[in-house]
Amino acid sequence: MLSPEIIASQIPHVLKGTNFTNLGNYYEGKVRDNYTQGDKRILVTTDRLSAFDSIIALIPFKGQVLNAMTKFWFEKTKDICPNYIMEYPDPNVIVGKECKPIMVEMIVRGYITGSTTTSAWYNYEKGVRNFCGNELPDGMIKNQRLPMPIITPTTKAAHGEHDKNITPAEIVSTGLLSQEDWNKLSHYALALYMRGVEIAAANGVILVDTKYEFGKTADGEIVVIDEIHTPDSSRYWIAETYADRMKEGKEPDNINKEFLRLWLSNQGYMGEGEMPAIPEEIIVETTQKYIQAFELITGQEFKGEEGDPLPRITKNLESYSI
Ligand SMILES: Nc1ncnc2c1ncn2[C@@H]1O[C@H](COP(=O)(O)OP(=O)(O)O)[C@@H](O)[C@H]1O
Ligand SMILES: [Mg+2]
Known part of the structure; x- marks a missing residue:
């Protein structure tokens, strides 16, 4: 470090x-x-x-x-x-x-969590049991591991708009993707996620969920673009404490990139008005959080x-x- x-x-x-x-x-x-x-x-x-x-x-x-x-x-x-x-x-x-970006975001989830309106837990809590084409069993609790990883695609919204959940059937019927391309994307997304899970686990980390963007090259080949498995696109938890914290009804230990945002929130800043000055030691600590995340x-x-x-x-x- x-x-x-x-x-x-x-x-x-x-x-x-x-x-x-x-x-x-x-x-x-x-x-x-x-x-x-x-x-x-x-x-x-x-x-x-x-x-x-x-x-x-x-x-x-x-x-x-x-x-x-x-x-x-x-x-x-x-x-x-x-x-x-x-x-x-x-x-x-x-x-x-x-690449020509494919207008579907491929989100893969191994656990039922999240708080935004497109998240799995938010919808499950509201009673949704078919989430983006995936049947979910009754009786799950927040942050529990899913029986198997699921793909929960969203549309890729234009700037300033929100991504929307969509089912594979809708993706194909609206012509966003051909059935063949959907099959390829879902195969790639799951394979990438499984590899991520395996490598993260070897380092004591849970790759909880993540988002992939795909595009087509000039030759028409489908490739994954942008970035993968960084804290900007992915949620990570510490494996060692997960089970105990679940038993105690606590949130898992998150490796998060939100350190500075949380610091600002604690100063009463929510994005409106003048932002408080950020002391040098807080900047340094933010860097340390990023490096820690990388190393972990x-x-x-x-x-x-x-x-x-x-x-x-x-x-x-x-x-x-x-
Ligand atoms: N291979 C690629 N072909 C076309 N667009 C790409 C490719 N890889 C990444 N992008 C796009 O480039 C941009 C990367 O810059 P970023 O700072 O992440 O932008 P944004 O604020 O739009 O997320 C993103 O809009 C991403 O979708
Ligand atoms: Mg980006």
């Missing part, structure tokens, strides 16, 4: 964003700067932290941690599902095949590249200049 001193000394070098003019068409995502050129997409994972629908802070090493985690998982799953990755030219950067989940030590990232990234992306 990087020392608090090293993390603090990286604060002046946080990666807020990039504005390369030689890398293609620019799209600024919440966290990643995207450049597209023909059939290639360059994704620069910045240190931006988004919460309350805006960027609330810059967290040293966050981009590198998330990029390293994405790399870890794509490497560990490429034998069971093709992905869009072409290269990792820099600790903050992925270069991949530009992957079982590997995080090695960060210190110093100003922009000149390094510029150099590492020279060969992509157009």
Whole structure:
């Protein structure tokens, strides 16, 4: 684990964003700067932290941690599902095949949990027993393991709108996907999840649920895109304490990315009005939470590249200049 001193000394070098003019068409995502050129997409994972629908802070090493985690998982799953990755030219950067996104989000759940209106537990508690085409047994309790993992797809909503639950039958009948493509996607999604569960379990972690995005390459091949199994797309619990906490009626120990959002909530900030200043030690602690998550989940030590990232990234992306 990087020392608090090293993390603090990286604060002046946080990666807020990039504005390369030689890398293609620019799209600024919440966290990643995207450049597209023909059939290639360059994704620069910045240190931006988004919460309350805006960027609330810059967290040293966050981009590198998330990029390293994405790399870890794509490497560990490429034998069971093709992905869009072409290269990792820099600790903050992925270069991949530009794809036509498939407008269905593939959510896989091994446990019944969640609190949002699309979550399994929210619906189950309301009496739903057929959830996105999956029959659920009576008598389940919150956070219980499902008899087997289920796929609960949603539509991919336009910006500012909410994703909606959908059944596989509806996906096919509305022409979102052919039956053949649905079969392929569901096969890939389950295989990815099972691999994730297995590797996480070996490190004492439960991969509770997760979301996959798929796309079609220029050749028409279906591949998994974006990122997989990072705390942004996935829920993780600590395995060791799960059973005891369930018995005691407590929530599982969550490896969460919500540390800073919770800190702000505790200061009375809910996203409205002026945000309280975030002390340096809270920024450092936020980085530590990300690194801890990486090290716990992957079982590997995080090695960060210190110093100003922009000149390094510029150099590492020279060969992509157009
Ligand atoms: N291979 C790909 N082809 C096309 N789009 C992709 C690919 N991989 C990721 N994306 C898209 O690129 C964006 C990544 O940047 P991100 O910061 O996550 O943006 P957002 O705020 O839209 O989530 C996402 O919109 C994601 O869907
Ligand atoms: Mg995203």
